Amino acid sequence: MAETLLEKVWRAHTVRTLPSGQTQLLIGLHLVHEVTSPQAFQMLREAGLKVRFPDRTFATIDHIVPTASQRRPFGDLLAEEMTVHLVRNCREFGIPLFDLDSGRQGIVHVIGPELGLTQPGMTIACGDSHTSTHGALGALAFGIGTSQVRDVLASQCLALSKPRIRQIRVEGGLARGVYAKDVILAIINRLGVKGGVGYAYEYAGSAVEAMSMEERLTICNMSVEAGARLGYVNPDATTFAYLKGRPFAPPGEVFDRAVAWWRGMATDPGAPFDDVARLDAQAIQPMVTWGINPGQSVGVGERLPHPSQAPEPDRPAWEEALAFMAFDPGRPVAGIPIDVAFIGSCTNARLSDLRAAAEVVRGRKVARAVRALVVPGSQAVAAAAEREGLHEIFLEAGFEWRKAGCSLCLGMNEDKLQGREVCASSSNRNFKGRQGSPTGRTLLMSPAMVAAAAVTGSVADVRELLR
Amino acid sequence: MNQEDVRRQITGRAIPVPGNDIDTDRIIPARYLKSVTFEGLEEHVFGDDRRQSPGHPFNQARYRGARVLVVGQNFGCGSSREHAPEALRRWGIRGIVGGSFGEIFFGNCVALGIPCLTVHPEDNGWLLEAVARQPEQEVLLDVEQRRVRCGERTLPAGIPDGPRTLFLTGTWDATRVLLDAGEAIDRAAKGLPYVSGY
Ligand code: SF4
Numbered sequence: 001m002a003e004t005l006l007e008k009v010w011r012a013h014t015v016r017t018l019p020s021g022q023t024q025l026l027i028g029l030h031l032v033h034e035v036t037s038p039q040a041f042q043m044l045r046e047a048g049l050k051v052r053f054p055d056r057t058f059a060t061i062d063h064i065v066p067t068a069s070q071r072r073p074f075g076d077l078l079a080e081e082m083t084v085h086l087v088r089n090c091r092e093f094g095i096p097l098f099d100l101d102s103g104r105q106g107i108v109h110v111i112g113p114e115l116g117l118t119q120p121g122m123t124i125a126c127g128d129s130h131t132s133t134h135g136a137l138g139a140l141a142f143g144i145g146t147s148q149v150r151d152v153l154a155s156q157c158l159a160l161s162k163p164r165i166r167q168i169r170v171e172g173g174l175a176r177g178v179y180a181k182d183v184i185l186a187i188i189n190r191l192g193v194k195g196g197v198g199y200a201y202e203y204a205g206s207a208v209e210a211m212s213m214e215e216r217l218t219i220c221n222m223s224v225e226a227g228a229r230l231g232y233v234n235p236d237a238t239t240f241a242y243l244k245g246r247p248f249a250p251p252g253e254v255f256d257r258a259v260a261w262w263r264g265m266a267t268d269p270g271a272p273f274d275d276v277a278r279l280d281a282q283a284i285q286p287m288v289t290w291g292i293n294p295g296q297s298v299g300v301g302e303r304l305p306h307p308s309q310a311p312e313p314d315r316p317a318w319e320e321a322l323a324f325m326a327f328d329p330g331r332p333v334a335g336i337p338i339d340v341a342f343i344g345s346c347t348n349a350r351l352s353d354l355r356a357a358a359e360v361v362r363g364r365k366v367a368r369a370v371r372a373l374v375v376p377g378s379q380a381v382a383a384a385a386e387r388e389g390l391h392e393i394f395l396e397a398g399f400e401w402r403k404a405g406c407s408l409c410l411g412m413n414e415d416k417l418q419g420r421e422v423c424a425s426s427s428n429r430n431f432k433g434r435q436g437s438p439t440g441r442t443l444l445m446s447p448a449m450v451a452a453a454a455v456t457g458s459v460a461d462v463r464e465l466l467r
Numbered sequence: 468m469n470q471e472d473v474r475r476q477i478t479g480r481a482i483p484v485p486g487n488d489i490d491t492d493r494i495i496p497a498r499y500l501k502s503v504t505f506e507g508l509e510e511h512v513f514g515d516d517r518r519q520s521p522g523h524p525f526n527q528a529r530y531r532g533a534r535v536l537v538v539g540q541n542f543g544c545g546s547s548r549e550h551a552p553e554a555l556r557r558w559g560i561r562g563i564v565g566g567s568f569g570e571i572f573f574g575n576c577v578a579l580g581i582p583c584l585t586v587h588p589e590d591n592g593w594l595l596e597a598v599a600r601q602p603e604q605e606v607l608l609d610v611e612q613r614r615v616r617c618g619e620r621t622l623p624a625g626i627p628d629g630p631r632t633l634f635l636t637g638t639w640d641a642t643r644v645l646l647d648a649g650e651a652i653d654r655a656a657k658g659l660p661y662v663s664g665y
Binding site: 012013014015016018019020021022024026028035036038039042052053056064076078079081082085119121122127128129131142143145146147148150151154155156157158159161193194197198224227229250254257258261293313314316317320410411412429431432433434436438439 | 515588656
């Protein structure tokens with residue numbers, strides 16, 4: 001019978017069916033970072049347990065690292081303490097850590113694929129909701145809480161119920177100036193921020209097949225913003241070419257045998273889905289969020305909605321969002337002035353993202369009164385960008401060029417919005433308070449759109465700057 | 468089974484937090500995550516929301532001591548931080564009822580022994596108003612019978628079979644259960660080409 005990747009990977013990792021009816025699922029790769037793990041290690045210690053498969057567990061440090069200078073000890077003593085704990089926990093339990101001096105440190109969802117740790121057909125867990133990112137390579141990857149981090153450390157397993165599956169077919173070509181970020185924002189706008197609860201999303205269709213691995217990572221990253229705990233793209237030639245030669249990818253001829261297995265894990269033609277949704281790629285324009293959840297967005301050529309246009313149950317949420325943002329309903333989204341421009345995060349801080357932004361920035365200057373920063377997703381991305389001279393383009397325009405980390409995506413380090421500042425951001429969440437100021441305002445968009453906003457001083461249609 | 472861990476019913480006074488899509492960044496803002504323990508999180512539950520609106524339910528004395536939290540749709544969406552349900556638990560919340568829940572949040576609540584029940588949108592609206600009107604009345608979350616009682620009314624409520632069984636059998640703390648699989652874990656791992664070699 002024709003099966004989906006979800007079915008095949010789930011079965012391959014099933015240890016047993018639990019008395020509760022849930023599946024005990026083996027986790028092939030466990031990624032750890034400093035914020036959601038210290039309590040888990042402590043619980044392990046208190047229970048006298050060891051890490052069951054330390055060689056299937058990898059750690060990095062990303063959320064709290066300063067990005068101006070990464071010299072230890074950090075000025076922020078709490079951040080320093082968390083780092084000390086992570087280093088100590090990794091040493092005590094025998095877990096490899098991509099520390100700041102490794103050249104491999106970066107945002108956990110950037111380095112997993114980049115190092116070739118993330119592979120097709122795997123199950124991947126991490127104490128971080130954007131673990132869905134890794135599904136871009138054809139893995140089942142999902143975020144877990146700290147108690148589950150403890151469970152995976154102790155047993156390499158989780159107790160889970162299999163999700164239903166919705167295929168999202170995006171067909172056709174994307175217009176110039178329209179990127180993967182716009183596609184996923186359009187999907188979330190259409191299906192809603194809780195439309196994916198209980199589902200895994202399989203992204204397919206000619207537009208997705210034509211995407212590079214980095215674009216697919218952007219799409220899968222925001223599955224969780226659509227309510228879906230996991231999202232994936234079937235592994236194909238693009239996936240295999242991306243993995244070849246990466247540090248943790250299978251070497252030499254083993255690689256060819258791996259490809260054969262990976263291919264076999266992809267969804268079979270004619271496999272059944274619980275639901276299918278379709279989007280026309282050509283109809284998607286650059287997207288901008290205007291509210292406080294990632295589903296509240298419009299095309300850059302459109303106007304902000306009136307709450308009266310909202311479907312009944314969403315009306316209070318739209319009113320709350322517009323009040324918080326202090327934007328007039330009905331005004332064009334283009335032209336909204338910004339204070340900060342942030343290019344970074346596990347959604348959009350890979351090399352292709354920085355290239356797309358640099359293409360817009362080249363030969364232009366950051367608008368006066370705009371604070372603009374580029375925070376590469378990993379040390380490797382930073383190094384590759386510097387080899388191409390991208391950092392010079394940004395610096396010349398007036399951007400700050402930072403070290404790798406999560407930074408302004410969630411404001412756990414020094415990079416925060418101040419007061420009511422408006423930030424054009426390439427990250428994934430526009431929640432109230434997300435960027436470090438309780439009253440700060442976030443407009444999500446593609447990195448090229450952030451670059452356009454940075455150089456014009458307000459939300460602008462990047463397509464006009466690319467002409 | 469540990470009898471203390473069985474969660475058949477939760478009773479207590481309730482606190483309503485209306486609104487949809489309340490994410491975990493709002494339940495506990497990121498700056499309070501800068502700690503290697505969960506201690507003291509209860510002080511910061513809904514920290515920013517409470518500061519911005521003095522009338523926030525978690526600021527109101529009449530809800531103090533509540534054990535049941537009543538919420539709207541998609542509560543706990545967003546970040547996987549277990550700090551969110553931990554903060555609620557440490558504040559005193561033992562059970563939650565609402566329209567729907569973010570999936571990771573729901574799982575984190577299971578891991579902490581906090582049942583989350585769902586009710587029909589109309590009943591959800593009624594319940595939010597009822598507990599705001601009469602905060603002193605007891606609300607019953609019945610995990611076993613899948614219902615919620617408030618005053619004279621009994622509402623049908625939902626909880627998936629798996630988590631319900633975990634609560635009724637007191638086995639929601641998964642570590643032991645998972646470790647019970649013993650060598651089956653190693654066998655499953657060996658069966659995977661990427662573990663054993665392609
Ligand atoms: S970049 Fe942002 S969303 Fe991604 S892992 Fe870091 S904090 Fe989370």
